[in-house]
Amino acid sequence: MITGMQERMKISRRERNTTATRAKIFDVAHELFSEKGYDAVTVQHIADTADIGIGTLFYHASSKTELFLMVYNSSLEQAIQAGRKAQNDLPADASLCDRILALSLPIADAMNSPEAGNFARYHKELLFGDSNDRYRRAGIDLVRGFESEVAGVLGGALHIDAHSLLTRLTARAIFAALHFDIALPETDLNPATRFAGAGSMSLRMQIQIIVEGFESIGARHATPNRGELNLGTQAAHTSDDNDSWLAVIPAHDVS
Numbered sequence: 001m002i003t004g005m006q007e008r009m010k011i012s013r014r015e016r017n018t019t020a021t022r023a024k025i026f027d028v029a030h031e032l033f034s035e036k037g038y039d040a041v042t043v044q045h046i047a048d049t050a051d052i053g054i055g056t057l058f059y060h061a062s063s064k065t066e067l068f069l070m071v072y073n074s075s076l077e078q079a080i081q082a083g084r085k086a087q088n089d090l091p092a093d094a095s096l097c098d099r100i101l102a103l104s105l106p107i108a109d110a111m112n113s114p115e116a117g118n119f120a121r122y123h124k125e126l127l128f129g130d131s132n133d134r135y136r137r138a139g140i141d142l143v144r145g146f147e148s149e150v151a152g153v154l155g156g157a158l159h160i161d162a163h164s165l166l167t168r169l170t171a172r173a174i175f176a177a178l179h180f181d182i183a184l185p186e187t188d189l190n191p192a193t194r195f196a197g198a199g200s201m202s203l204r205m206q207i208q209i210i211v212e213g214f215e216s217i218g219a220r221h222a223t224p225n226r227g228e229l230n231l232g233t234q235a236a237h238t239s240d241d242n243d244s245w246l247a248v249i250p251a252h253d254v255s
Contacts, residue, residue: 022060024050030071034114038068038121062133065125069135072122073142075110080146082106087153096157096215097208103150104178108203111182123183143179147171154211158218166245170214177206221246 028050032041043064047057061067086102094102110119125131126139148162150171155162162168 021052021056025052025057025060025067026071026074029067033068033071033118037117038064043067061135063131065129065131066133066135068118068122069125069129069131069139072118073135073139075119076107076122076139076142079106079110080142080149083146084149096154097204097211099153099157100150100174100207100211101204103146103153104174104207105203107146107178108182120183123179127179127183143175147175150174154214158215160218160246164246166214166217170210173210174207177210178203217245 025046029041029046032046032049041064043057044054046064046067047054050057057067061070083103083106086106087099090099090102110116113119126136126143129136147168148171151167152162154170155164155167160167
């Protein structure tokens with residue numbers, strides 16, 4: 001008879017084996033994608049190199065695209081963490097533009113690495129792919145988390161709610177501009193005008209345009225009598241002459 005303790009040990013052992021297998025698949029897939037690029041790697045090649053059956057591989061990821069997303073989700077997460085640290089390390093009097101740049105630059109810097117082509121492919125698959133599997137959903141969650149961090153910094157600078165329409169759409173615009181340039185096919189990029197690949201000065205200029213627009217709209221909604229931002233909550237309004245920009249809206253309404 002199998003006791004409860006034995007059953008728990010059996011489950012624990014199975015979980016450890018599953019985790020170890022997933023880590024092995026991740027390492028092998030990362031190495032192959034890095035060396036050969038997405039198109040030159042097959043699922044069978046990954047399985048053979050990892051010394052596992054194709055069925056085992058598909059248990060952990062449903063397709064080559066999902067394997068690719070699994071690998072580069074990790075890279076995006078590391079870039080987001082690096083940006084968070086850089087922003088937190090800035091002096092208290094750092095400008096809003098500098099803070100947003102610090103959050104964004106590690107993501108843009110991926111395009112200066114030997115894996116620029118893979119990162120471009122990753123961003124296209126992440127936002128425009130048709131998969132709804134777990135690794136694409138996990139990647140989208142990373143993007144939403146990044147946007148939330150940007151919105152928090154924006155809101156803190158103007159003392160408005162980070163969940164207001166203004167802050168969240170501005171954060172979306174910042175990531176959208178960054179993502180669009182990264183996701184462009186390399187053959188379509190002009191090195192003289194690339195956004196993410198042209199270095200921090202080009203990135204700063206793009207962010208400055210967006211941030212100054214954010215600050216301008218925020219300033220127009222200052223309460224005349226007190227010089228404080230008008231924290232209106234009537235989301236039904238749409239005119240720039242009312243409080244809709246500062247309305248706090250549910251997360252699912254900004255998609």
